Amino acid sequence: MSLRPDLAAIAEAIEPGTRVLDIGCGDGALLAELRDCKRVDARGMEIDGACVERCVAQGLSVVQGDANRELADYPDKGFDYAVLSQTLQTATRPDLMLEELLRVGRQAFVSFPNFAHWRTRAALMLGGRMPVTRAIPVSWYETPNIHHVTVKDFRELAREKGAKIEREWFFSGGRPVAGGSNWRAEFAVFQLSR
């Protein structure tokens, strides 16, 4: 099974034999990949019980919980990497979530759909309605994405939090994007340290 492009980038960047916490790990695709291919001590947190059940049934260590509250239980720097893939924009307070991520992990990966992608901009500007695109496919009234964010916004937040951007990846239609990322990237992945 091939990983989503943002997860594949994260999986590739993670050193073998490390400790990883995947926050909002969904069905555990990244965790399983890391465990099986990189001998990673992989842990997850996921709010959806059905997803957690599927993770545990695969033998993954995943805790059902709300990352907005329960990350606080994890010790400082307990993990080499903390991963937040396509979850930041669903957080009650993305700034506090990023803070927690940088606390529990020595390094952090964050991926999110870029709200400044040209399709999104065009949908809002020309259509005059909240964008529904292939990157953000759900209507405004039922989307879990309550804090849309752009590549530029995220860079600014990272700077405010004193986090160093170690690496970054941008994707559109599953392919890497080079240059003009805030226009051209549907998805962004950042590797941070502090």
Add this chain to the structure above:
Amino acid sequence: MAGTSFTLELPQPLALDGGGELASPQIAFETYGELNEDRSNAILLCHALTGDQYVASPHPVTGKPGWWERMVGPGKPIDTDRYHVVCANVIGSCMGSSGPASEASDGKPYAMRFPVITIRDMVRALVALLDELGIERLHAVVGGSMGGMQALSLAANWRDRAARVLVIASTSRHSAQNIAFHELGRQAIMADPNWQQGDYYDSAEQPDAGLAVARMAAHITYLSEEALTGKFGRNLQDREAKSFGFDADFQVESYLRYQGSGFTRRFDANSYLYITRAMDYFDLAEEHGGKLADAFAGTRARFCLVSFDSDWLYPTSESRHVVRALNAAGAAVSFVELSAPHGHDSFLLDVPALDRVVKGFLE
């Protein structure tokens, strides 16, 4: 499927948390499946308050199927084609292991002379049994309800004994409400004149009425309100109208009476007192300096906790409390709250998601 039954006398007296020791401890247990050559495929199953070792064998008194037949057997989530399953009757109980009904050195039943025991004492006896069986390291220890308390106690106090720890619908401590319900049950037993300060074993009259009331009260705590309403509602039992008396007019009354009287045929009233006491005394954090995370410091075992959304006896918050401590200790832990309508008893009933979680975690 039937297991193989054994009774073994431990070679040493059993030291007890309350001071003193239990002389000549007897442990009755069942095994299922073969122990492999390197003795690495053993799973210790820990039973609940009124459970016993007959996990997947017919009960010798009632003839009913084992209490976890749906979970344990060839090809089942706890697969006896792959694992060697050991389930022992806890000390203090009444199905063959030493308890208040057992003979003391004077040839008479202990009755209330039996020492008050703790969950850790029960586990100490189980560990001594594993020593006798030559099982150094368990593939897993598994338990629901009081069985989960034993699994946690084993993980905390005999750290490297189990590679996996599966705790279902359980808690790391008894709450005031838990203790209160148990005290109600104990008082019902002790208020029965046939209890006779516990010395009823040679008597024609047994404290069945008290024990039945204790069971009825406890049984209510094992079910959700939704389950009771769904099963019985306000339906009347074998009658068209209310009797304006105190017979079991309602189906739920009849059901509870049936549960109560059935229980007295298979369980000893004094055992009920001792085991509920052990559960009330259980507080894993207290044993480890007041901080639950310290109970698990340095553990290498993998943990899995499961709660049920309709369980109000040991609600999800209790499992989360344990999960938090395990996270703080850096342990590998999984936790899932499963949706099931039955209340606390969900762990014994048909919940397919539980089967998948148990099977996956034990892999």
